[in-house]
Amino acid sequence: MMKQLLLGNAAVARGLYEAGCAVISSYPGTPSTEITEEAAKYPEIYCEWAPNEKVAMEVAFGACLAGKRSACCMKHVGVNVAADPLFTISYTGVNAGMVICVADDPGMHSSQNEQDSRHYAIASKIPMLEPADSAEACEFTKLAFELSEQFDTPIFLKMCTRISHSQSIVETGERKEPPHKPYIKNIEKYVMMPGYARPRHPIVEQRTRDLIAYAETTPINRVEMGDTKMGIITSSVSYQYVRETFGEDVSVLKLGMIHPMPQQLILDFASKVDQLIIVEELDPVIEEHCKTLGLVVTGKDVLPLEDEFSQAVLAERFGLPMPPSTSLEVKIPGRPPVMCPGCPHRGLFYTLVKNKCTVLGDIGCYTLAAIAPLYAIETTECMGASVSSIHGFNKALGAEAEGRTVAVLGDSTFMHSGMTGLANIAYNQSNSTVIILDNSITGMTGHQHNPTTGCNLRGEPAGKIDLEELCRAMGIRRVRVVDPNDLAACDAVVKEELAANEPSVIITRRPCVLLKHVKTAPAISVDPEKCTGCKACMKIGCPAIAFREKKAVIDHTLCVGCGVCEQLCKFDAMGAGK
Numbered sequence: 001m002m003k004q005l006l007l008g009n010a011a012v013a014r015g016l017y018e019a020g021c022a023v024i025s026s027y028p029g030t031p032s033t034e035i036t037e038e039a040a041k042y043p044e045i046y047c048e049w050a051p052n053e054k055v056a057m058e059v060a061f062g063a064c065l066a067g068k069r070s071a072c073c074m075k076h077v078g079v080n081v082a083a084d085p086l087f088t089i090s091y092t093g094v095n096a097g098m099v100i101c102v103a104d105d106p107g108m109h110s111s112q113n114e115q116d117s118r119h120y121a122i123a124s125k126i127p128m129l130e131p132a133d134s135a136e137a138c139e140f141t142k143l144a145f146e147l148s149e150q151f152d153t154p155i156f157l158k159m160c161t162r163i164s165h166s167q168s169i170v171e172t173g174e175r176k177e178p179p180h181k182p183y184i185k186n187i188e189k190y191v192m193m194p195g196y197a198r199p200r201h202p203i204v205e206q207r208t209r210d211l212i213a214y215a216e217t218t219p220i221n222r223v224e225m226g227d228t229k230m231g232i233i234t235s236s237v238s239y240q241y242v243r244e245t246f247g248e249d250v251s252v253l254k255l256g257m258i259h260p261m262p263q264q265l266i267l268d269f270a271s272k273v274d275q276l277i278i279v280e281e282l283d284p285v286i287e288e289h290c291k292t293l294g295l296v297v298t299g300k301d302v303l304p305l306e307d308e309f310s311q312a313v314l315a316e317r318f319g320l321p322m323p324p325s326t327s328l329e330v331k332i333p334g335r336p337p338v339m340c341p342g343c344p345h346r347g348l349f350y351t352l353v354k355n356k357c358t359v360l361g362d363i364g365c366y367t368l369a370a371i372a373p374l375y376a377i378e379t380t381e382c383m384g385a386s387v388s389s390i391h392g393f394n395k396a397l398g399a400e401a402e403g404r405t406v407a408v409l410g411d412s413t414f415m416h417s418g419m420t421g422l423a424n425i426a427y428n429q430s431n432s433t434v435i436i437l438d439n440s441i442t443g444m445t446g447h448q449h450n451p452t453t454g455c456n457l458r459g460e461p462a463g464k465i466d467l468e469e470l471c472r473a474m475g476i477r478r479v480r481v482v483d484p485n486d487l488a489a490c491d492a493v494v495k496e497e498l499a500a501n502e503p504s505v506i507i508t509r510r511p512c513v514l515l516k517h518v519k520t521a522p523a524i525s526v527d528p529e530k531c532t533g534c535k536a537c538m539k540i541g542c543p544a545i546a547f548r549e550k551k552a553v554i555d556h557t558l559c560v561g562c563g564v565c566e567q568l569c570k571f572d573a574m575g576a577g578k
């Protein structure tokens with residue numbers, strides 16, 4: 001046993017390691033990504049990035065079927081992608097234990113919505129554990145495997161941004177290799193066609209009843225009795241806020257198992273307190289459960305449905321003294337996210353704006369082209385949506401749209417869920433132009449490899465999908481590759497492909513400038529004699545370019561010499577060594 005200060009996600013990884021997990025397949029997504037990255041540091045665990053969450057979950061299922069403990073990790077929206085296998089592996093159950101780590105993002109620090117994953121546990125009838133600090137993250141992960149095997153079910157481990165990305169003390173232990181569970185052919189259990197699936201459903205319902213019985217007595221659903229005027233039912237990070245705001249005296253029922261929830265334990269707790277309060281982020285899941293039990297509760301009538309909670313939110317809503325905190329005296333100016341200096345996406349978006357294109361967007365670093373000064377991207381829903389949507393957009397409007405509309409998405413997003421949309425374009429023939437921004441990495445989530453990069457999760461050489469060949473094999477005859485930093489070439493290719501009378505794919509290829517192996521050029525300077533202050537260089541929104549005394553200036557600590565601004569200057573005022 002050793003005490004370590006660990007990030008919540010690293011603690012989950014430690015739990016996976018100690019539990020003898022053998023296979024992890026995941027797709028990156030904040031705030032879940034570090035679970036797999038940390039787990040990959042243990043040579044005993046095979047870890048991989050799958051092309052998407054559905055694949056990851058099915059890989060984990062295959063591994064547990066084979067008799068090895070397995071896991072898959074994803075962010076909350078990843079469960080949408082994996083929902084198809086999810087609902088059916090609930091019926092088949094597992095062989096060795098299988099844990100689905102999902103990290104929610106209340107407050108949308110880095111997500112497109114705020115969905116509450118607890119609904120998936122309820123809807124798929126799969127149990128869910130919810131740790132409230134790093135120690136629990138490690139412990140609950142190990143417990144999750146035990147429960148998965150005991151109750152023959154995949155099991156959720158639900159994290160959230162604050163638990164994933166906060167550090168606290170964890171007592172780490174040794175890895176325990178679980179006994180091998182040989183795979184045994186069992187068609188009735190694993191082939192979910194109607195005749196075999198029907199008898200599995202009552203088994204799932206009985207499992208939920210058994211899990212409710214477990215939830216009544218498990219120590220992870222913990223009553224901390226204090227003053228009886230008020231009793232709070234809570235879980236996850238909200239438990240920490242409750243303790244800091246309401247103090248040590250208040251009675252608390254802390255739920256570590258959020259699905260299924262106990263009934264008698266809650267009724268007993270409620271009977272001992274004068275007022276019952278539910279403190280939970282996002283949706284009223286605990287609250288609705290309590291109401292179904294006939295209890296009168298205070299919850300979402302006082303607390304918001306939106307955003308993260310904090311000590312301040314609780315104090316304000318319940319009229320309690322604000323817990324002491326320190327804040328800066330100075331007001332810091334807002335700093336919206338921007339593409340990095342030298343980002344290879346910038347040149348393409350300048351070109352699309354110049355050509356007055358309607359740009360259906362997707363999710364990645366390039367989504368930042370939706371904000372000032374480019375305002376280029378007009379839609380963003382979910383990964384892969386740009387490719388499917390442009391087909392619908394063009395089918396609806398015909399030639400009027402086809403000559404000016406493009407879909408943009410990154411290499412990782414194309415592998416994740418853009419390919420099927422392109423298959424639809426090739427099959428149902430809309431004259432759509434799809435642009436794959438190939439920066440040789442999954443940039444937005446912090447540089448994970450994907451099937452187009454030629455490396456695996458550990459950075460070792462791996463299979464590499466050739467995007468051009470893939471698009472051609474799908475039936476797209478016009479496939480063009482262009483350097484996005486070459487504005488003239490980019491402009492010509494965009495014009496030609498929009499004018500063409502058949503579907504086309506443009507691949508803008510240049511590696512992310514933050515990749516270690518990318519060599520940068522000398523920084524660009526501005527010749528103040530030649531600069532007329534026309535601000536043409538400002539149109540690309542490069543953070544390295546500023547304006548001082550009516551002239552452009554370039555910050556040499558930021559500039560990587562990509563040369564895009566230089567191509568915009570009509571007065572030859574910009575260049576290396578000016």
Ligand SMILES: Cc1ncc(C[n+]2csc(CCOP(=O)(O)OP(=O)(O)O)c2C)c(N)n1
Nearest residue numbers: 029078363364365410411412413442443444
């Ligand atoms: C279903 C789902 N899974 C994961 C994410 C997290 N995520 C946001 S963008 C992105 C990939 C971005 O990589 P890429 O498409 O290569 O574009 P880049 O950021 O490199 O420009 C991921 C994994 C998400 N938003 N939705």
